[in-house]
Amino acid sequence: MEKSKTGEFHFVTESYLLDFRGRISIPMIGTYLLHAASIHAAQRGFGFSDMNSSHTAWVLSRLAIEMDEYPGISEKITLYTWIEEAGRLFTSRCFELVNAAGRPFGFARSVWAAIDMETRRPAPLDVDALNAYKTDRPCPIEKPGKITPVENEAPGEPYEVKYSDLDVNGHLNSIKYMERLLDRFAIEMYKEKAVSRFEIAYLSEGKYGMPLTFHTMETSPGKYSQAVCHEGKAICRAATTWQ
């Protein structure tokens, strides 16, 4: 069965998933993206179960989301996802979010790697299988880039990884990182502004019981850099632009 290269997914925003502004949050967008990525990959032979049978697992390495606006209640969202390219160790997957009127209101770029489930070391990707679905559909947002380290300048707020934070690999879940990072901004900021770009880099694995520190600093007007550290070493970085 020939599968089209671009996957198309449909969502309707639900009341109990909205934030206090009555808007979908960045972590919720992240959940939509992971859902689409997961099914798009599974339908093309390189999903979670396929990886699992070769004792490897997908690991999200980087993600950048740009939003022009945030949907409110009962809005229909169409999400497109496609593979931009695949190399030996990383593959990049793009996303486009379109509203009911057919207008794009958000884009995202993600970078994925595979790890060997025993050694937890990077595993080579099946480049040919991935590139068979590669398209040159445009994704008009900047690629995930370097995020300014702030752990030596901003004070560390302590956090401990808990049961609900853990994913099937026993590590801090990608979405939970987003929630914990976005929770460092005061509610007043969310009342006045919105995040126009959110970027996150997962550097190494956060485990249960690990004492972590969260560091947040404004690096230029409206731009914030964040670091999640374990024993002073960053395991995750994020950058947010507020407008």
Next chain:
Amino acid sequence: MEKSKTGEFHFVTESYLLDFRGRISIPMIGTYLLHAASIHAAQRGFGFSDMNSSHTAWVLSRLAIEMDEYPGISEKITLYTWIEEAGRLFTSRCFELVNAAGRPFGFARSVWAAIDMETRRPAPLDVDALNAYKTDRPCPIEKPGKITPVENEAPGEPYEVKYSDLDVNGHLNSIKYMERLLDRFAIEMYKEKAVSRFEIAYLSEGKYGMPLTFHTMETSPGKYSQAVCHEGKAICRAATTWQ
């Protein structure tokens, strides 16, 4: 259009939603239940938007979930939901979870109220509209009952409500309460046992910046009672049975 009384919903468990055991968690089950309740209600004329147009909102008051087993990866789940009864201030909705082989593996009972969005006081329900969909389909689990107060005996662990915890009403989200409560149990318990019954009672609204305390105590072997308090007064209680 005549709608059948019982709603039927389909889910497939996804890798990035599993807990560290490779199993669906109680909060994820809770999300499935809310999804089904929300759509079942909307399709029958008493959904979030219908309530909103009369300046009222649904509030989940109590929820009890009993699970014989927890689905793993890529399992198909059929979820049935129906209205058991409706009174002037409360309505009870039941749920049945069935696996791909057609065998029920979980049931849930929920109690809902409406609040006036201005006064935040209880609002009368449209009893006739709700009871038009009432069925006597059996739900073979105990109704949500009294949960032993433990706030005066168990020490309080502090927690502050954050952005990601808030729902569209500006209060601590029902699912986040579950996550925060279940996070009070050590990972070792999850390795050895599973929650066979989880029950939660939402007593009053947790707001942003509110300093809360979480109290947890084993009240009989394998049975725990929890309280979430603000200034010593319980705003939420939960009871879990582990097997």
